[in-house]
Amino acid sequence: MLDSHVHSDRIAxxxxxxxxxxxxxxxxxxxxQEAFGHVPxxxxxxxxxxxxxxxAEVHGVISFYHDFRAAPAGRHVLKLCRAEACQxxxxxxxxxxxxxxxxxxxxxxxxxxxxxLEPVFCLGLCACGPAAMVDGRLVGRCDESVLAEVAK
Amino acid sequence: xxIYVPLDSAAVALGADKLAETIVAEGAARGVAVQIVRNGxxxxxxxxxxxxxxxxxxxxxxxxMTVADVPGLFxxxxxxxxxxxxxxxxxxxxxxxxxxxxxxxxxxxxxLEDYRAHGGLVGLDRAKGMTKAQIVAEVTDSGxxxxxxxxxxxxxxxxxxxxxxxDQKYIVCNADEGDSATFADRMLMEGDPFTLIEGMAIAGxxxxxxxxxxxxxxxxxxxxxxxxxxxxxxxxxxxxxxAFDMEIRVGAGAYVCGEETSLLNSLExxxxxxxxxxxxxxxxxxxxxxxxxxxxxxxxxxPVIMAKGAAYYKDFGLGRSRGTIPLQIAGNVKHGGxxxxxxxxxxxxxxxxxxxxxxxxxxxxxxxxxxPLGAWFPPSLFDTPFGYEEFGAKDGLIGHAGLTIxxxxxxxxQMARFAMEFCAIESCGKCTPCRIGAVRGVETxxxxxxxxxxxxxLITDLCNTMKSGSLCALGGFTPYPVMSAITHFPDDFARAxxxxx
Numbered sequence: 041m042l043d044s045h046v047h048s049d050r051i052a053x054x055x056x057x058x059x060x061x062x063x064x065x066x067x068x069x070x071x072x073q074e075a076f077g078h079v080p081x082x083x084x085x086x087x088x089x090x091x092x093x094x095x096a097e098v099h100g101v102i103s104f105y106h107d108f109r110a111a112p113a114g115r116h117v118l119k120l121c122r123a124e125a126c127q128x129x130x131x132x133x134x135x136x137x138x139x140x141x142x143x144x145x146x147x148x149x150x151x152x153x154x155x156x157l158e159p160v161f162c163l164g165l166c167a168c169g170p171a172a173m174v175d176g177r178l179v180g181r182c183d184e185s186v187l188a189e190v191a192k
Numbered sequence: 193x194x195i196y197v198p199l200d201s202a203a204v205a206l207g208a209d210k211l212a213e214t215i216v217a218e219g220a221a222r223g224v225a226v227q228i229v230r231n232g233x234x235x236x237x238x239x240x241x242x243x244x245x246x247x248x249x250x251x252x253x254x255x256x257m258t259v260a261d262v263p264g265l266f267x268x269x270x271x272x273x274x275x276x277x278x279x280x281x282x283x284x285x286x287x288x289x290x291x292x293x294x295x296x297x298x299x300x301x302x303x304l305e306d307y308r309a310h311g312g313l314v315g316l317d318r319a320k321g322m323t324k325a326q327i328v329a330e331v332t333d334s335g336x337x338x339x340x341x342x343x344x345x346x347x348x349x350x351x352x353x354x355x356x357x358x359d360q361k362y363i364v365c366n367a368d369e370g371d372s373a374t375f376a377d378r379m380l381m382e383g384d385p386f387t388l389i390e391g392m393a394i395a396g397x398x399x400x401x402x403x404x405x406x407x408x409x410x411x412x413x414x415x416x417x418x419x420x421x422x423x424x425x426x427x428x429x430x431x432x433x434x435a436f437d438m439e440i441r442v443g444a445g446a447y448v449c450g451e452e453t454s455l456l457n458s459l460e461x462x463x464x465x466x467x468x469x470x471x472x473x474x475x476x477x478x479x480x481x482x483x484x485x486x487x488x489x490x491x492x493x494x495p496v497i498m499a500k501g502a503a504y505y506k507d508f509g510l511g512r513s514r515g516t517i518p519l520q521i522a523g524n525v526k527h528g529g530x531x532x533x534x535x536x537x538x539x540x541x542x543x544x545x546x547x548x549x550x551x552x553x554x555x556x557x558x559x560x561x562x563x564p565l566g567a568w569f570p571p572s573l574f575d576t577p578f579g580y581e582e583f584g585a586k587d588g589l590i591g592h593a594g595l596t597i598x599x600x601x602x603x604x605x606q607m608a609r610f611a612m613e614f615c616a617i618e619s620c621g622k623c624t625p626c627r628i629g630a631v632r633g634v635e636t637x638x639x640x641x642x643x644x645x646x647x648x649x650l651i652t653d654l655c656n657t658m659k660s661g662s663l664c665a666l667g668g669f670t671p672y673p674v675m676s677a678i679t680h681f682p683d684d685f686a687r688a689x690x691x692x693x
Contacts, residue, residue, distance in 0.1 A: 061439075062479060065461030070410075070442055091461075104463040104620075106445030107410055123372030123614075124560055124607070128523035128598040129551070161447055161564075161614065163411050164375035165205050166594065167237035167521065167528025176413060180205035 050075055051083050055090045065091060065101055069108055078109040114149040114156040116190035119173040120182070122159045125166035129181075134170050135159075137184050155190045193219065193226050194246040195265070198297070200233035200382050201414045202375070206256065208241040214262045215243075222266055232383015234297035235530035236284050244279055245269060253279040284531070287546070289508060291516050292493045293532045296383035302421055304429050307386040313431070315498030319394045324354050327398035331494060333502035335514025339376075340366055340450075340487030341562065341591040341665070343580045346494075349484060352474040353399040356482035361401035363392050363436075364459065364478055364485045367408040367415070368443050368450040371563025373522040373594030377488035379530055380518075381408070381415040384492075385422035389431065389438070391491035394498055395484055396436035404438035405478070406488075407455055410445055447618040451664045452485040454620055465620045466664045487592070489518060508534035513579035521547045523560075523596035540574030543597055554599035558681065560607075562591025564614055565669035567676035568604065587676065589669070604681040609637040611673040615666060626667025629658040633674065640685060648678070648685070 054071045058064040068087060072079050079102055088095045102108045120135050142150055142157060149156040165171035168180035174189045197203070197212040212228055219226030234242060239255035245265060252269055253276040254261065264272045279285060290296075299306040307313070319327050332347025353361055365388065369377040381388060392404045408416050419440050426432045446464045449455045453467035456478050477483025493515065497505045506514045513535035519542060521528050526548035543549070543559055550556055558568045567588035569576065576586050583590045598607075612633030619626045633654055639647040655671035662668040678685055 063441075063460040066441065066444060066458065070444070100463055101461065104446065104465075105443075108444060124564060124610070125373045125523040125594075125596045127607075127610070128596060128602060160411060160445075161618070162370055162372045162374075163201070163205075164369065164378040165202050166373045166375055166523065166596070167525065168202055168206060168240070169523070171205065173411075178201055178205035178414075180202060 047076065047080055047082055048086060051086050055087065065093075065098070066105075069102060069105075073108060077112045081110065114153050116155045116175055117158060117173075118155055118186070118190055119158045119160040119163075121161070121163055121165070121169065121171040123162045123166075125162075126169035126171055129169040131170035134183055138187060141184065141187055154192075193224055194229065195226055196229045196231045196244040196246070196251065198233045198241060199230035199301070199414065199418070200240070201378060201412070202237050203233055203240040203242070204414065206240045207258070210259060211241050211243065211257055211262065214259045215265065218262050218266060224266060229300050231299065232296040232301055233379055233530075234279060234285065235293070235379065235532075236282070236527070237529040238527050239276065242276075242279075250278045250280060252277065253282070284527070284529075284546075288532050289516050289534055290532050291496045291505065291508075292387070292489060293380065293384070293518055293530065294496065295387065296379060299384065301383050301385055301418055302425060304386060304425055304431070307384075311499060312386055312495070313390060315495035316390045316393055316397075316431075319397050319498050322397075324398055324400060327394065327498070328354050330502045331398070331497060334497045334505040335502075335509070335512070336490065336493055336497060336505065337513070337580065338487055339489035339493070339517070339592065341371075341565075341589070343590075346486060346490050349474055349486070350395065350398050352472070353401070353482045353484045356475050358482045360403065360479075360481050361399055362478045362481060362483040363395045363399065363401050363404040363438075364456065364483055365392060365404065365406040365488055365491055366450065366452060366455055366485055367406050367412075367488050368455060369412075369488070369592065370409060370447040370450045371565070371592055371594055373560065373596040374520050374563055374592045375522075375594075376518040376520050376530060376592065378412050378415050380488055380492050381412070382418050385419050386426065386431075387492045387495055388419070388488055389422060389426050391494040392438060393432065393436045394494050395486065395491060399482070399484055401484070402434070402436050404436065405441055405459060406438065407441050407443060407449070407459055409443040409449075416440065416442055446620075447614075448620045448664075448666055451666065454664070455485065456483065463620070465622045466666075468663060489592075509579075510534075510536035510577060511579050511581055513581070517578065517590070517593050519546075519578070520592075520594040521597070522594060524550045524552055524599050525597040526551050535577075535579045537578050538574060539569060539576045539578065540571070542578065542595065543574065547595075547597060550597060550599040552599045552601075554601065556597060557600040557602055558598050558604065558607075558677075560596040560598070560673060561594075562589045562672075563594050564611060565589075565665055565672055566591050566594075567672040568607065568680060569676070570680040573680075587679075588672065604677040604684040605637065605641055608674045608677040609634060609641070611670050612637060615670040619666060623661070623663040623667060625658045625661035626663070626670075629654055629662075629667060630670065633658075633670070637674075651678070
């Protein structure tokens with residue numbers, strides 16, 4: 041319960057910091073995810089009350105966007121671009137080898153909680169593909185060697 | 193010693209941050225005072241990280257640089273193994289007409305002094321002495337059309353908002369550049385953010401709007417950081433203020449939010465679902481108020497138009513495609529990057545002469561023009577001139593001017609399937625042809641792949657339904673890559689049939 045109190049206080053701070061914005065929900069959700077690594081279910085009623093929305097409306101927004109997670113990710117998040125320009129440079133084959141090495145599929149986390157693997161559709165690195173993002177860091181001409189960065 | 197190391201995402205993805213650190217450390221070890229400027233990218237991605245050293249003769253380039261090449265920068269520059277000569281004299285730079293991207297790669301993106309010294313704010317100053325109608329007329333006369341893909345005349349959109357009744361109007365910049373093969377918006381925001389700010393401020397004057405938003409996709413962390421910093425600098429310098437101010441907002445990974453009405457819903461904090469038109473966003477946009485929604489490059493082209501005049505800009509181009517277009521040459525290409533040039537080059541010139549063919553050295557098989565919703569062009573159509581109408585006439589589109597080049601190892605049936613799969617993943621779900629059609633499209637193409645030729649008329653019919661029945665370009669244009677693949681590369685679809693037999 042202590043955790044949820046801590047959550048609730050921090051969420052209240054975030055809600056307060058976004059008062060007065062036009063259309064504040066996405067900035068609020070980004071801030072909550074930044075703070076907790078995910079958007080906890082317990083945040084939904086609190087956000088809804090603050091913005092005079094229904095819980096269903098808030099849930100609907102959270103679930104619409106690929107970025108927001110309901111549960112924490114692994115210690116590392118590896119995003120591999122699946123879009124056309126990267127495909128022409130062999131992104132599919134790289135992704136298959138990485139999936140095999142990690143033993144997981146898209147949107148899954150390794151059993152030891154080390155890596156979450158996610159597809160991304162374009163990082164704007166289309167002239168130096170395949171592109172990847174490791175814990176927010178951009179990687180061009182990506183191959184399996186990127187796995188070294190998520191080894192620990 | 194003044195050394196330029198790009199902060200551009202592509203340079204960073206290829207090691208620019210580490211390089212900058214190494215250069216500073218090497219300078220310190222040698223007792224040489226080094227000033228590092230983190231500039232934008234010159235657009236030659238195959239040479240990134242491209243480091244430039246300021247010399248009396250001009251800026252000398254070195255690339256692609258590795259950490260091992262750093263000590264050489266402190267010796268005889270001419271004999272450095274990665275020396276490229278004066279950057280301005282490289283063929284890639286000399287062949288371009290850089291109007292919108294004139295300062296990108298040249299200046300320190302976060303120095304307002306640099307920006308002014310290179311012609312920045314001249315357009316805004318001129319606009320301040322003009323009436324709303326005069327600014328709108330200038331933009332209309334320039335022939336500028338929406339660079340996001342739709343190609344709608346920017347001046348006409350502004351006129352509608354300018355003349356609309358409303359206490360509060362908005363200027364919204366669509367920086368949700370989600371199309372594969374496009375990175376012009378990103379490069380502009382990272383390399384010359386004040387140009388976008390100036391363009392939006394001019395739009396504010398023209399339309400009587402005091403508030404702007406830039407909606408940047410979350411996949412662009414560097415652009416978000418640079419734009420955030422630039423807005424604060426512009427505010428401190430009173431370029432932004434009570435007359436016109438703006439906020440940076442961040443998307444959340446939904447491709448469909450690049451569609452203007454779904455972007456507005458997202459900005460309002462709703463699901464990024466497409467709105468039916470009418471009402472037009474120009475009359476009922478953000479918060480139901482009159483709103484200009486323009487792409488980054490459209491807005492960033494306005495300062496040069498205002499500074500040099502509509503006629504100057506309009507003089508470039510062909511037919512009804514006026515001015516310049518930043519081509520983004522990507523995929524399996526030898527010389528990939530951003531190349532700003534007047535409309536009118538042929539596709540073949542772009543792919544073979546500027547791009548230099550494929551990176552793999554194999555023959556070019558297909559080029560997708562305009563992102564995931566654009567058609568695949570075979571080499572037999574390489575004589576098509578780059579323009580809105582010219583590509584339309586060949587059942588394609590130029591979109592945001594991204595080109596994905598593919599060699600002969602690509603399987604066009606798989607690319608058609610991917611187009612449908614992508615549409616299914618990213619559909620907002622509002623209209624049936626897109627929501628259901630994309631899923632059925634994947635299934636139908638799988639039937640084709642299994643050798644069922646009767647699926648061809650079915651997929652053709654489905655594409656027609658999606659094209660004419662979808663609310664927005666996601667469902668409406670997904671048929672372009674699918675049908676162009678079937679039309680121009682029938683062998684890839686027949687092979688599947690043979691395999692089954």
